[in-house]
Amino acid sequence: METKSLYISSLEPSAGSLIVTMGLMELLKRKLGNVAFFRPIIADSEEKDHDIDFVLEKYDLDMRYSQSYGYTVHEVETMIADNRLNELIESLIVQFKALEKNYDFVLIEGLNQASFTQSLDFDINLIIAKNIGSPLAVVLKGKDKSLKEVVDEIAIETDVIKNAGCSHFANFVNRVDEKVLNELSKIKQIIPTYYLPEVPELDTPTVNEIMNKLNCMLVLGEQKDLKRVVKHSKIAAMKLENFLEHIEDGDLIIVPGDRADIVVGAIATVQSRNHPNIACLLLTGGMTPSKVIKDLFTGYNEFPMPILSVNEDTYQTAVRVSDVPATINVNSERKIALAMGLFSKNVDVKNIEEKITSVSSSTITPMMFEYGLFERARSNRKKIVLPESNDERILRATEILLRRNVVDIVLLGDKDEIEHKVASLGLDLSNVEIINPQKSELTNIFINEFYELRRKKGLTLEAAKDAMTHVSYFGTMMVHMGYADGMVSGAIHTTGDTIRPALQIIKTKPGISTVSSLFFMCLDTKVLVYGDCAVNQDPNANELAQIAISSADTAKMFGIDPKVAMLSYSTGSSGHGEDVEKVREATKVVIEKRPDILIEGPIQYDAAIDEKVGKKKLPNSEIAGKANIFIFPDLNTGNNTYKAVQRSSNAVAIGPVLQGLNKPVNDLSRGCLVADIINTVAITVIQAQENNKG
Template identity: 35%
Template sequence: MAFASSSMAALSRPLAAVSSGLGSALSRASQLLTSGSLSSSPTASHSSTRRFISDGTVGSKGRPDSLFLSDISMSGHRAPLLLGWLNYLERHLPHVGFFEPIGGRALAGSELSVDRHVELMYRVFNMKGDATRMTGISDTEAAQLIASGKQSEVLDRIYAAYMAYKAGGELDLCLVEGPGPLMGGTELDAQIAAALNAPVLMAMSGRPNATANDYYNKAMVKRQVFADHKVDVLGVVINGLPREHHAILSSQLRDKLERAGLPFAGALPEDPVLSSVRLDEVRTALGATQLYGETWLGDVEFDEVVVGSQRLEELLETLVERPMGRPLVVTSADRLDIVLGLLAAQLSVRGPSVAGVLLTQAGASRITRSYAKSAVDNIFAGLSNNTGASGGGPDGAAAANGSAQGSLYRGALLPVLSTDKHLAEALAVIGRMDASILPTSIRKVTQCKMLFDKYIDANAVVTGLQKSRPTRVTPKMFQHTMKAMCRASPQHIVLPESVDKRVLAAAADVTARGLARVTLLGDPTTVQAEAKKLGLDLSGCHIHNPNSSDRFDKYVDMLVEARKKKGMTREAAADTLHGDINFFGTMMVAAGDADGMVSGAIHTTASTIRPALQMLKNPASSLVSSIFFMCLPDRVLVYGDCAVNVSPSAADLAAIATTSADTAAAFGIEPRVAMLSYSTLGSGAGPDVQKVTEAVALVKQQRQDIKVEGPIQYDAAIDPAVAAVKVKGGSEVAGRATVFVFPDLNTGNNTYKAVQQSTGAIAMGPVMQGLLKPVNDLSRGCTVPDIVNTICVTSIQAMQFKQRTQAAVAAAAAPK
């Protein structure tokens, strides 16, 4: 702001473009969507009518359940778009929410103490529930974690908070605002959108001299960032496009973007109401209180700041010279003569117009110096009408309640604000202010809604939202769902390798988070001493010493009985249990003393799995096999068999396919099974192709409920574009497969490792299938999170076993 004066400083500020921000999101449901028209206002430039289909199948048909607004200009001007979108969506959906992945600063003096945009949406749209649940993580915490190399933890916390917010509010749609301008830029926005499986609407801010090419190039570059993270971009929207070029720029940009296959949803023009600074913004920025005048007058703009430091008559002369102006007069608290003079001028129909007066600190604290304030209180109270809201002091409050009688004045009283800041400090704060939108900014909020309805083609975005997409489980979704299931029903998991510090750390973490009940095998004194050195709390774990176990003889008897045909004696069984801690853990599972076992951090796969193959093989299952959950950046796939069966037959491949499909379904992944080969549906021939062909036929014969395709090559199974060329006649699996069955161990093992090492994917497994109860193997290079994940997988398998057992008992007890 620049200062000008005549014996005073008049502060004139160019009115900056208003902050705006849009973040959008669809949640849970089309079954609750209304079927009303989704067109914008009748005056909108593009108002072709569309409807949400109220078919109850948004989730099942894979439609996205969120809309993510990313400010690719990094300007932070998003509020008008946010308000417009939320208003539009609330007209057509009963329950719409708003979520900030990373929360910024709160408004000064905020009672909610939440991000300013969260408070704006919460109050303007009268949202219910706890506003603090509308933020994933604070900017301070996020910055510390990212600086410490823990960006994955930031995404985990955002996803968990987002899912909890959606579940708690039973939302039909959730609007998500990307934190890019706050931190991380478009790259972090893309990572968060991918984690939430949310399609993106890119928002840009208008610039005075920007051309259509400038906006287009920016959009294309940022679109590729989202494409790299497999995030769908639904279109582009602009806030604050220069009004004089709005029509031509909008037309040029629409043509360019649509030729590139990117819808243009429109542009809000620059608007004088939105770019103005209003009294309520000054009050909030300074933490000021309103002494006198109607509170609704805080929602009025001022066009300059005039500092009143001269005599009253000189100030009035200066104001008269600005007949069309509407300034905010800033003066010190000891100049109540100026307050009374401006009040008198306001009472006259010919007096100069003033938006308001701001009183700043003058010398010593006003607590001990009243500056005849009580007399001024009485004057204002005497002018208050019966319905006006007056200002400070008991008399002013009484007037506001209608107790002041006999006043002849029926107009609005001059707003007078008071701050504890000194004059120079208050002017500095005002000078740094940009126009913003507060929950109390009624005119600005109304203007945002009106401009959105007039200039934004919401249907262009809604069309993209309604397009059916295959259900895709992202790694964050997968792990969140898995851990939620574990917390709902914690299982008892035995961990034999208590000598490994990673296992101890995982055990402490799992029990602290309530994911499982854990038994560690080892000497309690030794294990606790090691945990103390590592700073781990194992108080939630049970530590069991196999060498002094009161169950030892029971396990010996069980092992002899199970292996007697192999010549097992009691002596040999006792030696086995004393010498092989994995065997002891397996016997705990077989005896029902634990629900599952996880080992392999310091043991080979063979030593981990062999006891399970001897004691827990399911007689009803023809084959024991394994799968890996491959957690790619944008989805979770199932690979099998990559660890157990070296050269499976056609019948073995069919068994692997059906079991893997059931495992995928149990973990929330819709099974679409691709039986892999070097040939796609007869494009090549040979014994290996014939084996896969026979396996596909067996699956279709045995399990008609499973979607299966093969023989098929990997590219045709995963890429819709390749599938369209190689697979004719349509397929429910080609290009959309989620379960990949490899023809042999050599192919499967090398493929999972190649994908893991080349893409950075998390390979969770091997997860054993076909056992009576779950025993799972770890990689010897595993991390603590790997162990935690494997414990969770094992727990869910244990739940499945119990459910199958209960179902079998119920079926046996049912009358024939």
């Protein structure tokens, strides 16, 4: 039976319902573009409900906030006290049915039972779920509970749901102690049950959460540093030399704003490799560092940590800091990655996906495409080498990728330097592999292999030694010799620095002599492929044909059924000239070499993408108006077009993705964002997976 809704319910606060909601929502958004989120009851508050606000923004749901909830706790308790429970349920059914009619799937999150008064002696979530006909996913809190307590709680909930006549979808037991977790995994349950371990960081506030809750002023530092986790808070009342003996990694130091000695000393610890890394300085009493001190710190190329200021005194501030709850917000990329990695590692996502819905969608949103990348990468993890470990964006992307459990990463560089930079940024890369090309035992192996590969081309042994001092060559050799499955570079190197070693070492696939690139252009409801927009300046007809063939094969690799448009300034036989003839000849080459590829050319962009125009200009074409792969005649046209579409339509441009090589190596733009690096690494993993199949 097809399931088009699911009701997430918990009895206790802080059970981790939002993490389950996020995991299921991400699963749904991989497959469906039209998903609704509904909370039948929300807490009494003047502020918007946190979970609704988070889910609507994070998952870009096409619905208004007012559609996403039914009643407040006060309204529900009043209606029940007035014997109007049936009226309450009927109203919620009407709201739910409206969502069910207009959306492919409705994910429902109940309010934990502890949020209601003791006078409500029944599980309101159970009654609502039963009446709207939605299966129940129960979230239980395992923190500080023994094995017996967890097992008994599962059994009780299972019996209650069965006796109520509800459909019991699954149990999620969050925040389980490590010792209990090992024993629980041995116990078979009738209902699918998933156990997620306690992860302290998810229950720890960030600097940003403390700043917002206390309404602090950011004195020095950058927004990116506000993502640091605050593991402890400490009041600095001692002299500097004594204070330094008590600091730990992740400390929030609370200190009066006129204690210049502590301020300067704290900053010095972040620069030193001999001291722990402080998360933040919080200055009290409304006092900020003098101009002389500020001038000292603004002289840094990168300021090492944030400094906040509040008006309250030190004692009041310390009390308020201790009361700040840990939350997950839309900008909490590190926590979100950690939570989703935790979910995917401990939950049988494929089993849930098979049960949850058989609905399919022809729509492909950017989010569906990106989440699909993560899931495919995770299904068969590969090892990707990132040579540019001295770039902060690479380190931040590495942390997100490792937390999401989608890939194994190798960073190239000096271990001590990388670890110091990672610590100073407040990141956690404890699971990353670091190789120093200057000291690695692989270096001599790579030198000899490179020399053998290129000596007939005139390469000397000395030149081979010199090449291996460059991280791009070293990383490429790792891929060539199987020490890594792929490489991503280009954040600080040119495209030539990335492609040249690949051409010399990895070489092109059989039958392909042209390395080219494409961009996945993620529009609101579909994904298009643009090629070549980054590598070949003015390809001839044969090269253009190879770009088309490679682009079609790459698109198919990512679930896109290729319909190729060979673009020109004229359509069909209407135009003539050297440029048009090149495109016409390239189209013929593709048809001869790969008759399995649906292709049309020459064709103008409007005729390729718009069905009305396509039918008018090429009425008998299978491609006109339906193309999803657009091959540009030269780099000038391709590069300008992809940027114009990206900027004018808010499309997400993922790439450039290199194609035609024997093993995957991908290039980054030097202006790339952390998200671009993450997507490119995931794409490289999928290319490596497909390579292994071949």
